[in-house]
Structures are given as structure tokens and as C-alpha cells.
Amino acid sequence: MRTYTLKQFTKKMKRKCNNKSWLMLGIVGGSMTLIGLTWHDPAFSQQNIQIAHSNIGKSNGAPFTGKDAITFQADKVSYDSKTGEVTWLGDVHIWQNDHVLRADKIVFNRTTNIATASGNVSMVEPDGEILFTQHIQLGENMREGVMDQVYAILADNGKLAANGARRTGGRVHDFSRSVYTACPICEKKPKKAPFWQLRSYQATRDMENQRIDFSDTFLDFFGVPVFYMPFFSIVDPSVKRQSGFLIPSINFNSKYIGAYTTIPYYWAINQWSDLTLSPLFATKTGPQLSAIYRARFNQGMLRVEGGVADDTVSKRPWRNAIGDTIHSNGNGAQGYLFLKTEWALNENWRYGANVNLATSADYMRDYRINGYGQDTLQSNLYLEGFGEGAYSKVTMQAFQGLNRGVINDSDLPFVLPRYTYSYFGQPDALGGRFSLNTTNFILYRPTGVSDQRAQLALNWDRPFSNNLGQKWLLTLHVDSNIYRASHLYQQPLYLNQRGTQISGQALPTIALKMNWPFLRNFHVGHSTGTQIIEPIVQLIAAPNAQGGRSWNMPNEDSLAYEFTDSTLFALNRFQGTDRLDGGARANVGIHGNWTWDGHSIDTLVGQSYQTNVQRDIPAYSGVNRHMSDIVTRIRISPVQWFSGTGRARIDPYSGDISFAEGIFNAGFRHFGINGGYIYEPVTPYYYYFGNPFTSNGPSYLYKEKTSELTLGASTDWDHWHASAFGRRSLSRKQNVAIGGTVGYRNDCFSLDTIYFKQYTMINGESNSDTVLFMLTFKTLGAFGING
Template structure:
């Protein structure tokens, strides 16, 4: 029935109701200390016609109130709202017995907790300021879309809710068919919600999927969905048939140490090898953070059998690994840290599926790093542990003790140019290889200016200078004809670059750009015999592509410098209309001086370099194509090519990739290199293709991929993934098979099957 009372009448009547409730709920001993101030405060609000705030000890709103003085009953009816101590009670009718101190609520009863949780019931009895309560037909809305229901519930001291015939789910309830079972639910004979420690314990529990029981747990405990961190056991991981571990199970335990740190312990029991105890410690502080991860195991597997090598049986037994990562702030400009990664062996990492297995090396470093206005500085030490023992010798890996890097980029000067300064210095030690020290300084000055007819010019003066002191130059990786040398090099360079873009605006709204680019670089000749006395740490490979066409130094680093007189020419073209575009570049370098020490197949071993090109083609939102290539200037033979294409929509998309190189950059992983001279595999062409197909439709997604070495006509890897996800559940199944050989181990297969019940956790199964 619509209410016709005026706003003033409703306000005055409700305020009197608040005063009556405040007096009726207070015990006699508190009438003076609590109830009278509350009444006086209410009267003051009434006089000012201002609303009463919810900070008062007890207050209420209702459409009507009645008093039964004979039985000491107070009844509020119609849109009743009562709040006290952060708890809010809503109901159609509330009857308060002043003799027993019990309030009975009926009709659309709801309690809103201070943390935002809401409990509903058809009938509820409350005492002691809502700290004690009994509810029938209870329903609850928790954090993270959690839903809790029970036939009945009893609250004790405002800390514990004990529920009978409880059901929990995080899934949406169908509005048209509310009686229809949710996607999944936990159905328990009894459940206890610890409001103080934010935890829910279930006893005699069934897991239902679509209303059908699929699992049983005699006892199950989980944090309240509102909890971000809480100590307790995490969901275990199970694998019925792992290649190296056999059948294994883990049972992690998570420990919240304090507000800034926690730890996780992960015991692992395996049927095929010894047990492992792993763990992780994390600490987040005001001035930084650090993480420690590691494990200790008793590995009983036979070490890898590598051609030409005797297995190291000392690796059987106690094994382990340790990873540490730290990053701390010194002040607003400087921070420091370390990344330490160590393992007893690559066999152990393989056997226990340690993250990082399959890499060439484990890298550790400690650093100090600073940032300024236009400046950057870094001091670090680096060490490597070889994992691919089939081709990597630990004694040949370097220790960087230390390395210093500095960069500065200045503001425009009076001449309109900008000066930049770079330094990259190090001391490298190898037990069995080149040990050397380098001090370097690079100066660069750029002066851009515009000319007539829309031309854009860039004038550059650049100087590279290095000083070296090297020992054991006749060993890896230099293999020079001298043993030791102290030498230096300097290369001044001057360059002038012209960009001349021609722009055309189309009536359709698109634009076309044709941009010739010409660059002339002059520098003294470099290379030849001087390189015999200079170690090479950062320029072991040179790949001439479109990205280095206009670079002053086309080597990767500065141990080898690119000198002589040369001219670089290119043509850049772009056509854009809306979100569609075609962008292309083709170019070549003409050099007067040919460095005889240039790497074979680099594309720079003649006066006319290879022709390099790039094209990016996006004609529609369902097609994206990018391709790059390098071709012989005289014969047109392809020396390098790669491409990536993506065609389709979310419903069906095909992605393909291709790479061809005259030398194999990944020859470490070729199973065919187990020969007398594995270095010969470097000169075998790399010819590889990848293909992937993916589909996404509503809550489903699936994908497959394959990677094949066309040079050896063998697969490198294949895999597939299928998943389903809705508002409360994720199913994921993935499969990967590797065909290559790492550290003497042939390819293997892995399967990961996981079920994620949102707000509960993930059940993973590995194989």
C-alpha cells in the first residue's frame, strides 16, 4: 500500500521510534551512560530536522510501531531497518521482547555485515546486539560472488556461524529457473563459518556438477572469499604418470608470517625417485622486496647419456636448486638488487620439472642501478651455470667481475644538436678461455635540420674508443694467433642522412608516402689484422637486416667496429586508409672498404651488400602480414627470410611463421650434431616453419600448433590446448611434445590437466 504521510510526519515519527528502541534495547545499568545521551542526541537532531547518522549505538527506521506494555513487547512493521556496531538488520517485521532481550525478525530478513557480506533468512532471532542469532532458511552473498545457503544457522558471540545442510557456490543462479542446480556447488552436511579468522570449514561434503555428485571430501576447509592471504594447506597437485617422476603428489602449505611476508612449503612424493621438499619465501618491505625459491631432493635417476662423454654418477643423490631475487630502493634515483639462480645439475632440473630447464645457462647477477635526468648508470657482476652439458663446457663460461654501463643524453645545445655519451666497461674471467678487460667511451652528436622542398637532414659525428687487456686469446671464443695482448682502437665516424618524404592525401581520406632515404658514412678502415689482438665478447654474430641498414655500426656490439666509406640507400613507402595500411622498405649498402673479418653469410662480404627488405600488410582486421628478407645482390639468392601471417577472426584464426637463415642459430638443440665436429652444424641452413590454429567462441577456446625443421625434415615441437571458462569455473587441457635433444635427453611429452573452481582453487594434474 502506498504511504501518504508527509515527509515531516514520517521524519518525526521515525525519530520517536529511534528513541524508543534506544531505550528498550539498553540494560538498566547503561540507561544513564548510553541511552540518555542517545535520546538527547536524537532530540537535538529532531529539532534541527537533520537525519540521524549510523554511528549511533542503536537506531532504527520503520513504517509503524506498536507497544504491548502488558507483555513488554515492541513491534516494528514495514520496511524495518535496525543498525548497531556496523551490523544492519532489514525485515518486514521485528518484535522485541524486553523481558528476554530477544528480537524476532520475519519476512525478507537480511543482515548486512561490516565487511559487506549479506545474510538472508525467512526467520531470525537475535540477542546481544546481533551477536547471537538463529536463522532458518539462510542465504548468504559473500565476496567474489560467493553464495552460501543452509537450512538453518546459529551465530555465536558474533564470531562463528554454524550451518546445517549447507551449500556453497560461486556460480550465477539462473534468474528464470532459480531451482536449477548451478554449474558446481559444494554440498555439506554441516559447515562452520569463522567470522573472526575468515575461514569456512565443511564436513561430509560432496562436489556436485550440474547437480550430479562427482566427488566426496570428508573434511574440507577454505578461506572466506574476502580473504586475500591466509595460512593453510593449498590444493594438491597429482600426476599419475610422469616420465621422470612416475606417479607423484604434492601438498603445499601456505604460511602468512606477517603483513609483509609469507612462505610456502611444497613436499613432493614420487614413485620413481626420491622425495623433494621445496619452498618459497617472499617479503615485501617499504624499500623493496625479495623472493627466495628452492628445493632439496634425493634424486635417484641415472644421469644423462651424452655421446662421447662418461655419465657423472656423482649427480645421483642429494640435489637441489635455489633462486633468489631482490630489488631494493636506496633513494629515489638509485636501487640495487640481485638475481641468483643455481642448481646442482641439469639432470636434477629435468627430473623434478624445475623452472628454467631447457635453457642454455642459468644466469646470476648483482647490480646497482641509477637514473637521472637524461642519464643512466649500472654496475653489475654476472655469472653463468651451463645446463646444456652436451655442448657447453662450464670452464669456458665467463664470470663478469664486474661490468659498468653509463649512458647520457643531453639537451639541445646552442648549435641545435644533442650530445650523447655511452660507456660499457667490464672485466671478464674464464677458467678455460679468454680473460680480458675493456674500457670504452662512445660520443655521439646529432644535428637535425630541414631543407628546401621538405627534405629532412641528420648530421652525425660519432667516436668509438676502446682499450683492452687480454689473456689466453688463443682459446675460446677468440681463437686468435696470439696468447696475450694489450691494445686499443678508436674509430671516428661522420654521417649525413637524407629523408625526403613525398606525401599525397587521397580523396577517400587515406594517405600515401614515398620516402627515398640516402645516408653517407665516412670512417677510417677497420678490421683485418688489428682484430687478431682484440678479444670479441659482444660481436660474435652479425646479421644485416632492414633494422641495421642505416646503423653506424652494424655489429651487435663495439668489439668489432664498422669502418670505411659507404653509402646506404633505401626506399620507404606507406599507404594508410583508416585502420588499414601497407608499409614497405627496401635498401642496400655500398661500401668502399670490405672487412675481411666479416662473418660469413653476414651479407656484408662484398662492395655491394645483400639487398634487405621489409613489408607489413594489414588490409583488413582479419589479415596481418609481416615479412623480411635479405637477398644476394648479384644472384638474387635468398640468404635470410622470415615472415609472420595471421588470418581469420576469433572464431577461427590461422597463424603461420617461417624463418630461413644460411647458418643455424639454434644448432645447440639439433639432435643431428652429435658428430666429431658439432661446430659444422652452425653452417647448416636454418629452415623452419610454424603453424598455429586457434578458435574462441563464447566460453570455449582451443588451439593447436606445430614447429618443423625443414632442413632436417623433422618436427621440433607440437602441442594443443583446449579450455572452457565461465563465471565460476575453468577447465584447461594442454599437451606439448618436444622432439629435440637437450643435455643428451631425447624429446618428451607433457600433459597438464587442471580444474579451477573460482574462490576455491585449482586442481592440477600433470603427466
């Protein structure tokens, strides 16, 4: 390869052609004056030439400049001094930076400044577009041009074909009688219509504004027109972020606001932030304007979502489960704000905020704001740090109730603040490990107990084993709390105490646990497996804790009590530390496991024996007597296509089942089914719905039996998929919810139809139906229709 400047190349051509003229050359994508040329004599034809590669979707490429050299490669070059034409023949390549032109023949006329390329012409644009044609004429230093039978490959597998195209100003391509698709083209039958295509009278690709506009357009499926659009515009497939209108959403029959539509506008503010505005217009209520702002920085991120609306939906009062009349507070000017931000101080510390507020739950229900259906909205500010074996976090929390059938905002607490620290040490000289946990808070309720707590838990574990194969674990543990509380006579404690009380507790505990696994190999047919039988015994000694009620102590983290296989060997079976399991007790169990060829059966049966009975626990807790209920668990995976887990708690005196749950999953090649079941003789959620310590006991809602079944199934075949589920309360003889989805998906298109029906009441709403149709076209966007 020899590189010549313009002066050297001209002198060479003078000697060969006796012509004093000089050449100018432009390449598709813009104009420039020839600065340098690379000439290939036949002697150098076998040298390796590196051709510029396509950068579809990666960059915009380097622009033409007056300083960078143009390089060409050809089998033969000739110059006609009479006509002023330079002709390149053979495998012609001409490129500069990311601009590439290839053809069998290229003729450049110096007089008319027109270049003509013919035969297998291909051009690579800086933005990654590749154009194919058989003939093209370019003028005005290649800024203007006309081409026949054009085929373009765009980013993200986009393809555009046209009868002809015109290039204007080096920035705009006008395609006549064009077809656009992002679907694969059949290799065996390239003339076969793709899955979908946009067939338009004219398409304009504006490379400066990075958009493609279509006019008089039909949307075809398999070559059959199904929808007409007089005008349609999309962002160029090579663009990842660009300002413009997004696909509108059409919703025909919302229960509360009628038919409505949203017309989102996306604003790419800069490389690190954007804003999406979504005005909503409905037939039964006032408009809404919502927005989402997103920004990402070197040390953090920010996401703000909010909206304002004029909610004119007529709402009637309704009665909740205990007969209270609930009046609407969601009319008139309404709004919501969801903010999430997080920032790194250094490699060990970060801080952030989550703010979630709404003027009313009715407003969130009417306009279907994300988060509706939850019991509460939670907001917090936090600072957290990570160290080797240590974690620290301080947070401030607030809650807003959304389901006024069971939650009043005045009952919800403000945590101002909550501090947590955890430490887990390395093995010490005695072979044990020390850990420390503390959770402290200041909590305020407008109606209910307000308290402050300082808490510290110290723990030391020392594992060891002996020659008999027994595995031992010695644990020394201390829990300590100190409280200052007021309004103890209100929820959730309901103590007969007025004024401010100061109390505390300290509970040292020593525990020794022994696991004694017996292992053997067995044979089943041609399979070999292992069997483990493992007796487990745990002895725990601690002072009697009395449950905490008679000590005038608040209860913030131990309201729920669940005795199952997961808490059988726990030092404290309450969820937190406001209530502690004291006294002496022995926990025993036997664990069995059978494993063969990737299949397994795992079981556990156990029971607890205690000297003291806690007084601050529900009657159906399973540990309200000296001998607890029997807890069982089984996990089975006997074949590759089935697995399941079941748990139960059995009263040893009556043989009644006081708790049971199970889940299973069966999956085949094109079909799957799953399900679950839960049973309890009460509804634990309602235990503290009112004062459970009166002579009448907990609310009648608590005393209703829970018996609920869930079933689901799914299937997929080729490009199709479908699923359905149902959830039914057997004790109440009514459905809880049902739903399903049916869809189709391939490389360039997806269609999903989703249906959901809710039977239970949430904030006065029941028997609500939701239907969603979602069509997604690759490179075009998603079209959603709700009903």
C-alpha cells in the same frame, strides 16, 4: 531525528507506559548494552536516514563497543509492560557501526533477553556477509541464535543457502543441509541448479578463524553429483590472505619421477610477508621440500624460492651433437635457490640482486624446476641510477650452464663488474644533440679469454632540411676501446697469441644521411589514401677498422652479425663495439608506403657499397664483398583481419636468397591463424662451436641449412577456447615441437587442458610429452593434474 541517552529514553517510556524497567538491546554479530537510541516520531518519518552499507571483502568492520550508540528506525514502536516486550513494526532498521539488522517486525523480550525478527529479515555482518531469512530468534545478548531458510551472500560473489542455521558465541554459524557456489544464479529460473555447487550435510563458518568447513560434501555440476568429499575446507571468500593448506596437486606419470603429489601450505606471517611450503612425494625418487618466501617493504621487496631433494632417478650417459659423452651429475642430495630483491635508496637510485643457482641441470629436469629448458641460469648484483637524460648501472654477473650439449660451465664468464653509463643531452646552440655511452667490464673465464675493457662512444647528431623537402642528418661519432687480455688462443677468439696482450682502437666516423619523401594522395573506389616514395642515401667515412682480429683484441659483444633492413643504415652493423665497421661506404635504399582507410603496405629495398671488406665476419653475413646483399622488407595490412611482415637478403651476384623470414597473423571473429618462417643457408648458432678459423672452417653443425616453419591457430566460441601450434624443421625433415590447449571458462569456473611435445634434445632429453589439466573454481582454488 532525535537522539536519546538511555536515561532520557527510559523517562520517555515511563510517561508513555508507566513502566520503570529499562531496555537492553543486542545486534547480530556480538553483544553490547544499549547506550544510546535514536527515536523516530511520525513527525520525523520523512527525514532522510543513512543506513550502514555492506563492506563485502573490504574490511572486518568496526566491532561492538560499550560506547557507540545503537540507532533504530521503525514505522511504529510499542511497549508491553506486562510481558516486558518492545515491538518494532514496519520497515525496521537497527544498526551500530557496520552491524545492520532489518526486518518487518522485531520483538525484544526484556525478561528472557530474546529477540525475535520475522518478515524479510536481513543482517549485515562486519566482515561483509549478508544473511537473509524469514525468521530468527536471538538470545544471550544476540550471541546465540537460530534461523530458518537461510541465504547468505559472501565476498567475491560467494553464496550459501541452508535449510537452517545456528549461531554460537557470536562467531560461528552452523548451516544444515547447505549449498555453496560462486556462480551466478539464473534470474528467470532461480531454482535452477548453478554451474557448480558444493552440497553438504553441514557447513560451519568460523568468522574468527575465517574459514568455512564442509562435511559429507558432493561437488555437483548442473545439479548432478560428480565427486564426493567427506571433508572439505576453504578460506572465507572475504579473506585475501590467511594461513592454511592450499589445493594439492596430483601428477600421474612424470617421465623421471613417476606419479607425485604436492601439498602446499601457505603461512601469512604478517601483512607484508608470507611463506609457502610445498612438500613433494613421488613414486620413483626421493621427496622434495620447496619454499617461497615473499616480503614487501616501504623501500623494497624480497622473494626467495628454494628447495632440497633426494634425487634417486637413474640416469644414463648420453652423447651431445658433436659426439662428446655427457655423464649425469644430478643424483643424491640436490637443491636450488632463486632470489630476487630490489631496494630504493632514494628517488634516483636503487639496488638489487638476482641469484639463480641449482646443483645440476638434471635435478631441474627431473623435478621440473622453473627455468629448466633455458641455456643458462644468470645471477647478478646491481646498482642503478636514473637522472634527467642519464642512466648509470654497475653490475656483477655469473652464469651457470643448463644445456651441457652445447655449453660447458668452464667456458662461461664471470663479470666482475660491468659498468654502463648513458647520457642524452638537450639541443645545443647549433641545433644538434650530444650523447655519450660507455660500457666497461672485467671478465674472467676459467677456460677461455679473460679480459678487461674500457670503452667510450661519443655522438653528435644535427638534423636539418631544405626547401626541396629533403631531410638531412649529420652525425659525428667516435668509438674508442682499450683492452687488456690473456689466453687469446682459447675460445671464443682462437688467436695465435700467448701471454697477456694490451691493445686498443679509436674509430672516428662522419655520416650524412638524406631522406627525400615524395607524397601524393590517391583514390581507390570510394577510399582516399596517401602514397609516399622516399629515396634514402647515406654516406659514411671512417678509417679502415680491419675487423679487429689482427689487433689481438678480444670479442665479447660482437660475436653475432646480422645484416638486414634494421642495420642497413647503422653506423656499426656489429651488435656491440668490440668489432667496428670501418672504411668508406654508401648505403642506399628506397622506402615506399601506401595507406588508405586504416590499411597499409610498407616496403624497403636497399644495398650497401663499401671500400673495405671486414675479415672477422661469417661468409654468409651479406657484407663479405664490396657490394653487399640486397635487403628487402615488406609490411602489409591490406584488410582488417590480416597483417604480415617479410624480410629477405638476396645475393646480387647469384640471385640466391641468403636470409629470409616472415610472420603473418589473420584474425576473424571466432578464429585466428598465425605463422612464421625462417631460412638461412647455415645455422648461425653453431658458428663458434669450436674454432671457426681453422683450415676446415666452422663446425659441420654450422654448415647445416636452417629452414623452419611455425604455424598456429586459435578459436573461441561462447565460453570455449582452443589453440594449437606446430614447429617443424623442413631442412632436417623433423618436428621441433607441437602443442595445443582446449578450455572452457565462465564467471565461476575454468577448465584448461594443455599438451606439449618436444622433439629436439635439451640436456639429453628428447621426445618428451607434457599434459596438464587445470580446473579453477572461483573462491575455492585451482586443481592441477600433470602427466
